Amino acid sequence: MQILSTQYIKTLLPPRQDNSHKLTFGHVLNIAGSIHYRGAAYLSSVAALRMGAGYVTLASSPGVCQSVSGLTPNIVMHPLLTRPIVYAKINPTMPESMSFGLQSIDTESIDVKALTQIHTLLEKASVITVGSGLSIAQSKDEYIASATQTSNMEIAEGNHGFFFALLGALQTRSQSMVFDADALNFMSHRLHQPPRQSNTPLLFPKNSIITPHPKELARLLNIDVAAIQADRVHYATKAAQQFRAVVVLKGHHSVISNGDSTFINPTGNNALAKAGTGDVLTGMIGGCCAQGMSPFNAACLGVFLHGLCGDLAASDVSNYCVLASDLIDYIPKAIKHLLTL
Numbered sequence: 001m002q003i004l005s006t007q008y009i010k011t012l013l014p015p016r017q018d019n020s021h022k023l024t025f026g027h028v029l030n031i032a033g034s035i036h037y038r039g040a041a042y043l044s045s046v047a048a049l050r051m052g053a054g055y056v057t058l059a060s061s062p063g064v065c066q067s068v069s070g071l072t073p074n075i076v077m078h079p080l081l082t083r084p085i086v087y088a089k090i091n092p093t094m095p096e097s098m099s100f101g102l103q104s105i106d107t108e109s110i111d112v113k114a115l116t117q118i119h120t121l122l123e124k125a126s127v128i129t130v131g132s133g134l135s136i137a138q139s140k141d142e143y144i145a146s147a148t149q150t151s152n153m154e155i156a157e158g159n160h161g162f163f164f165a166l167l168g169a170l171q172t173r174s175q176s177m178v179f180d181a182d183a184l185n186f187m188s189h190r191l192h193q194p195p196r197q198s199n200t201p202l203l204f205p206k207n208s209i210i211t212p213h214p215k216e217l218a219r220l221l222n223i224d225v226a227a228i229q230a231d232r233v234h235y236a237t238k239a240a241q242q243f244r245a246v247v248v249l250k251g252h253h254s255v256i257s258n259g260d261s262t263f264i265n266p267t268g269n270n271a272l273a274k275a276g277t278g279d280v281l282t283g284m285i286g287g288c289c290a291q292g293m294s295p296f297n298a299a300c301l302g303v304f305l306h307g308l309c310g311d312l313a314a315s316d317v318s319n320y321c322v323l324a325s326d327l328i329d330y331i332p333k334a335i336k337h338l339l340t341l
């Protein structure tokens with residue numbers, strides 16, 4: 001286990017040749033966002049471009065695409081087919097006809113059929129980032145059902161049907177992929193909630209990077225957050241081996257492991273403890289992959305620079321005031337800082 005050094009990180013910065021065009025620096029396909037988490041789609045998409053990717057396509061619900069295009073002209077939109085879901089709490093002690101308490105309506109869940117809309121994009125993309133704000137459901141710990149199917153009650157968890165169809169399609173692809181947030185929660189749910197719907201092993205595709213915060217890793221490994229926090233290097237390494245993926249265990253001094261080599265990140269501070277900063281990290285790592293970096297190097301560079309953005313931002317505006325969206329504006333400063341060393 002080693003601490004990432006500035007000198008080492010500087011050697012990882014991908015070259016920018018003069019004889020180039022936008023696709024020289026890669027195409028990020030970002031599958032992110034949902035009715036409640038439109039910001040996550042924005043933050044992850046723009047962070048990838050700022051990190052140096054040449055082209056970013058956001059594939060999401062029409063509502064998310066519309067919101068993000070209202071905030072930035074830089075992202076290419078690919079609106080996906082949706083289907084409405086009415087969420088309700090089930091009270092198992094009551095007869096089926098009376099057992100629903102309406103919670104909310106999600107008009108932007110992505111339809112499984114949307115997979116056919118992104119086949120070409122899956123082939124063209126240099127890297128695929130999945131999960132920032134994708135929405136597992138209104139509440140992860142309660143049973144939630146689709147009231148549109150009362151006669152045949154189906155457990156509906158946000159975009160879970162679409163996610164698993166996508167995961168199946170991704171298994172044969174060789175691009176780098178970044179799985180964050182709700183992509184990890186979908187995997188945990190399928191891994192640990194009975195009954196398992198299939199006997200086939202549930203794996204991330206080859207060349208995957210997963211970016212769990214401690215609770216997300218606890219869900220994936222089905223253990224306590226406290227156990228993870230007590231030995232972060234051990235559990236990041238174990239998860240990398242178990243899932244055959246590069247793991248970024250987020251938090252103070254994030255740990256990056258590919259199962260053989262493990263680094264601890266020295267940059268970052270408590271200013272990063274703010275909603276949406278993890279979505280920015282996903283975009284930054286995706287942007288590194290798009291420029292041809294290996295998954296492990298992309299994770300190391302992305303995490304280091306993300307922390308450096310937090311350090312530069314905190315020194316300018318204090319640890320209290322940094323927003324996730326501010327971090328994106330500090331990516332150029334963090335890269336210039338590295339380049340001038």
Ligand SMILES: NC(=O)C1=CN([C@@H]2O[C@H](COP(=O)(O)OP(=O)(O)OC[C@H]3O[C@@H](n4cnc5c(N)ncnc54)[C@H](O)[C@@H]3O)[C@@H](O)[C@H]2O)[C@@H](O)CC1
Pocket residue numbers: 036037038039040041131132133134135140181182213214215216225250251275276277278279
């Ligand atoms: N503007 C937006 O649209 C935002 C969207 N977000 C999305 O919201 C969805 C839900 O993410 P959340 O993180 O809110 O929900 P989670 O349910 O995954 O995480 C919240 C829980 O995890 C625990 N936790 C989080 N970080 C931890 C740490 N470092 N150590 C120990 N425990 C920790 C919290 O105490 C809490 O119980 C994700 O898809 C995410 O991408 C968030 O990133 C927030 C901003």
Ligand SMILES: Nc1ncnc2c1ncn2[C@@H]1O[C@H](COP(=O)(O)OP(=O)(O)O)[C@@H](O)[C@H]1O
Pocket residue numbers: 181213249250251252253254267268269270271272273274275276277278279280281306
């Ligand atoms: N106290 C801290 N010190 C350093 N980095 C932190 C701290 N708190 C959070 N971070 C970083 O901020 C990001 C938070 O990501 P995450 O928990 O996924 O948030 P969100 O889901 O809101 O985007 C991670 O990169 C994490 O390493």
